[in-house]
Amino acid sequence: MSPPPTLRLAVDGDAVAANWQALSGICADAAVGAAVKADAYGLGVDRVVPGLAAAGCRDFFVAHWSEAPAMLRHVDPAQLSVLHGPMTSAECEFARATGVRPVINSIEQARRWQAAGGGVCDLMVDTGMNRLGVRPEQLGDGAIAALDIDILMSHLACADEDSTMNEAQRLAFEPVCRAVAHRRSSLANSAGTVLGHAYHLDLARPGIALYGGVVRPELAELIRPTVQPQCAVIQVRTVPAGESISYGATYCANRAMRVGIVSLGYADGYLRCWSDIGAFHAGETRLPVLGRVTMDMTAIDLTAAPQIGEGDWVSAEYDLPEAARKTGLSQYELLTILGPRLRG
Numbered sequence: 001m002s003p004p005p006t007l008r009l010a011v012d013g014d015a016v017a018a019n020w021q022a023l024s025g026i027c028a029d030a031a032v033g034a035a036v037k038a039d040a041y042g043l044g045v046d047r048v049v050p051g052l053a054a055a056g057c058r059d060f061f062v063a064h065w066s067e068a069p070a071m072l073r074h075v076d077p078a079q080l081s082v083l084h085g086p087m088t089s090a091e092c093e094f095a096r097a098t099g100v101r102p103v104i105n106s107i108e109q110a111r112r113w114q115a116a117g118g119g120v121c122d123l124m125v126d127t128g129m130n131r132l133g134v135r136p137e138q139l140g141d142g143a144i145a146a147l148d149i150d151i152l153m154s155h156l157a158c159a160d161e162d163s164t165m166n167e168a169q170r171l172a173f174e175p176v177c178r179a180v181a182h183r184r185s186s187l188a189n190s191a192g193t194v195l196g197h198a199y200h201l202d203l204a205r206p207g208i209a210l211y212g213g214v215v216r217p218e219l220a221e222l223i224r225p226t227v228q229p230q231c232a233v234i235q236v237r238t239v240p241a242g243e244s245i246s247y248g249a250t251y252c253a254n255r256a257m258r259v260g261i262v263s264l265g266y267a268d269g270y271l272r273c274w275s276d277i278g279a280f281h282a283g284e285t286r287l288p289v290l291g292r293v294t295m296d297m298t299a300i301d302l303t304a305a306p307q308i309g310e311g312d313w314v315s316a317e318y319d320l321p322e323a324a325r326k327t328g329l330s331q332y333e334l335l336t337i338l339g340p341r342l343r344g
């Protein structure tokens with residue numbers, strides 16, 4: 001056992017569950033699942049999935065087969081789908097042995113699944129994203145007809161924008177749902193949930209909004225923040241007027257300054273783009289970042305917080321929509337980049 005860390009990602013599991021409830025309110029006519037790929041977008045499956053399940057979430061989506069075991073500690077295999085689908089017979093065998101559903105993304109995957117013995121699966125149909133999925137004109141193939149499909153899904157390319165693509169994809173998916181036998185249909189990601197009733201179908205599959213992402217203005221009032229990177233001040237120093245701080249000497253003190261060195265850096269996902277523009281908070285007091293963020297440490301201005309000393313903790317300013325505007329990163333990147341030391 002090592003001593004307690006000097007940084008942590010505070011995760012508000014209640015806020016995640018509340019965000020799921022809010023999306024369930026929007027999709028009152030449909031079920032709402034949860035995309036929990038990439039360790040629940042960096043928040044940690046163990047920290048968010050029990051709360052989502054307790055709130056009533058029944059359908060979970062990961063990208064990789066390697067993500068399934070962590071999920072199976074919390075949910076039934078029949079509640080879990082693997083979006084990348086079966087690329088090898090080993091993956092087919094894993095799916096059949098565990099009962100986790102593969103999402104079939106191509107004729108080849110459909111054949112592979114059937115050859116391995118098949119069973120209930122999901123099917124992704126591509127209606128314009130051109131990432132994974134069977135094209136509508138391929139649906140007549142015998143390998144597709146042989147599938148036993150639970151969730152028939154497609155994925156929106158532009159749901160976070162008012163694009164004509166949204167309606168085009170929805171309309172392209174309608175005949176697919178009529179032509180392919182299935183139990184449940186699914187189209188909307190987080191942004192898709194606010195495009196209207198016609199997009200909800202049987203099941204929505206939000207991810208980012210559960211974790212505090214505001215990917216459309218309609219979600220701003222409904223979605224609560226869920227994460228807060230926090231770290232300790234590991235040293236306090238006085239920087240004399242005229243001296244510079246950190247790599248590249250980009251910041252120069254124009255007066256004697258009380259500076260805190262905090263144990264959070266780009267190796268933790270607090271990227272260098274926060275240099276000179278980021279800030280930390282001690283209660284209500286804002287403590288600006290001074291100079292470049294380094295691998296393990298960042299300098300902050302403690303002038304406004306004389307009470308903060310070595311060993312005290314501060315929180316990074318990390319409001320997702322605001323952080324995305326400031327850094328040019330997407331809200332998805334801002335969450336999933338948060339590193340292993342921070343997650344603990």
Ligand SMILES: *Cc1c(COP(=O)(O)O)cnc(C)c1O
Pocket residue numbers: 035037083155188189190191205206207208209
């Ligand atoms: C990631 C993903 C989602 C969730 O998308 P968000 O934009 O995070 O809500 C839904 N469906 C599929 C197929 C995905 O890959």
